[in-house]
Amino acid sequence: MLDNYHSPWLDDDVVPFADSVRRFVTQSLAPLEEQWREQHQADRASWLSAGEMGMILPDVPVEYGGSGGTPAHVAAVVSEMTYAGVTGLGLGISHIVGHYILASGTEAQKQLWLPKIASGEVICAVAMTEPGTGSDLQAIRTRAVKQGDQYVINGSKTFITNGQICDMVAVVAKTDPEGGAKGLSIFLVDTRLPGFRRGKTLDKLGWAAQDTAEMFFDDCTVSADCLLGGIEGKGFITLMNQLPYERMQIAINAAAAMERALALTLDYTKERKVFGQRVLDFQNTRFTLADIKATTLASRTFCDCLIKQWVDGKLDSSQASMGKFWLTERAGEVVDKCLQFFGGYGYMNEYPIGRMWTEMRVTRIYGGANEIQRELVGRSL
Incomplete structure (x- = not known):
């Protein structure tokens, strides 16, 4: 999603999956976002469709109803949904609960719940x-x-x-x-x-x-x-062991949100004219967007490093916490700077950038406040 950059975890197996997810999300889910905003929840039919697409529990073994993939497939789902602006379908929570069960559940619990979660039948x-x-x-x-x-x-x-x-x-x-x-x-x-x-x-x-x-x-x-x-x-140890899973989803969302904000802002500043010239033609615009692009690329490479660790089974709690707090804070900064270029329109909910601004704020709170993340990293020093 950035010029001339390819995420190393997007290999020959993940790319076709990501492409199919992108088409489905763009064509079938994104058009429903307005309806979901009005009713404050997604519809069940979309959960079932996402399950049929293999977007729920893609990294859970096939014998439990998953797709038998890796965390890279989860990263693809989170990235594509974020980039398309689909926020109503809370798949990440089902991923987290599914992994509670996969890691700590009895065999009977795995057989009972995981196939139904993966299909979207159980939210x-x-x-x-x-x-x-x-x-x-x-x-x-x-x-x-x-x-x-x-x-x-x-x-x-x-x-x-x-x-x-x-x-x-x-x-x-x-x-x-x-x-x-x-x-x-x-x-x-x-x-x-x-x-x-x-x-x-x-x-x-x-x-x-x-x-x-x-x-x-x-x-x-x-x-x-x-x-x-x-x-x-065993509840506390289960939660602690699975927190990196939750925090990685948040980190990936933040990285993809920066890419989306940059793309939206580039499109807008190329079209919007002020004082007879495009907003992009002002030096301040170009300098600020240059900083944003550098931050976005640096964030993407950091996120990709963590995803690779995750795929290789080497991701630890401290790394996931660093990704969570650092990337969500960069995303907040990037989206805020991007919104400024939209002027008053950026403050309107009909513009995606305004919605992103409010959505990114809570990412520094949920999944463990960023102050908690810093404390966890500090203890590992």
Whole structure:
């Protein structure tokens, strides 16, 4: 997407996949974005279509319903959706939950959930954040109390992506209130169960096409086989082991967003005239866009380095955290500078650059605030 640059992870296997994803996203998903913005969620038919395309769990083994690919295939999906401006389909959450199950679930849980997630039949959510807890997982108050061969879950969650549309939610709850990090467990909860209740759809600054909601668990009773992995106290380590997966998706989104912002701004400044000449013909425009292009290329090469580490199984938590905080901050800077060239039109929601400006702001918060990422990297020094 940058002149004369080719990402090394786009090999002969990934390129045809990325090309097919690009056509599908551009032709079938992007035209629906306005409708999704109005209803604050994507439609189920698009989830099923994305599943049929192999866009959900592309790096999960075929025997569990995935496409048997690598993280490079995930990178292709995230990049193409971002570049096309498709924000309503929260596939990344299903990728994360799918990998919770793949890495830590029982064989029965893998067989039950993964094929349905990959097909788009089951839409996932992660119920981790609670009012007042933020990034402090050990402060979680939601409880899961064992009663015979069942668990009774009580508590509330907020900022849940796919909250209104999800069929299954991975709920982080305390099974041992005195156990600290070792007292956390994850439960795979069918949202049709009694005691599960969805709250209101939250009114966000951006990402209007994607639903974010509150959730409540009022004596929600689940069978013991809903406990991820079948062993209590493994929730924290599962979350920690899979955080690099989540953060890489955010980092890739940021890199692709910079490329999209640059392309949109180049098109606009070549066409828009001020004082009798194109906006691009002003020296300030060219100098600023030169800086933006250099930042975008540097960000792409850094991101590609991390993707290669990911594909090779060498990506560690510190690297993923660096990618998450550095790339999201560069994306915020780039999109902000690009918006300036659009003048008042850039502040209108009908222009993609304005939407991108609000969307990129939250990437420095979700997936672990960037201050937390710096702390994690600092501990590795």
